[in-house]
Amino acid sequence: GMLAPEKKENVLGLVEIRQVFRISKVGTLAGCYVLEGLVRRNARVRVLRDNVVIHDGDLDSLKRFKDDVREVKSGFECGLSLKNFDDIKVGDQLEAYEVQEVARTL
Known part of the structure; x- marks a missing residue:
């Protein structure tokens, strides 16, 4: 049978939260400030608190x-x-990371 594609994580960047705004009806x-790499609009994100x-x-x-915007690079601020x-x-x-499906080879 076909092997299920492997999911491979590709870390894009690290973002630090510097301010938090609670906005009614919006959430x-x-x-944020992008410390390294970049963050993309369609990326998945892990929230780290004290590692x-x-x-x-x-x-x-x-x-x-x-x-x-679609992406923000390191050294820039963004809101998310x-x-x-x-x-x-x-x-x-x-x-921020992406999950890529990698076709397995035998």
């Missing part, structure tokens, strides 16, 4: 100032929100 927006993963999920939005997760705090770090 929680995080003001412990407390959430693993998808981004809901990624902005620079008021504009929606997470799907179905509002418990973010200043000092948390987000690890």
Whole structure:
């Protein structure tokens, strides 16, 4: 039979949360700084607090100032929100990553 494709993680970057805004009807927006690499709008993110993963999920939005953007590179600030997760705090770090399916070979 066919082998199931292997899922391979590709870490894109590390983001630090510097401000948290709670906005009614919108939820929680995080003001962030990209420490290394980059963060992409369609990436998955792990939320790290004191080096412990407390959430693993998808981004809901990624902005620079008021504009929606597809990616933000290291050295820049951005605003983001997470799907179905509002418990973010200043000092948390987000690890952005992609999951790629790799066809297995025998």
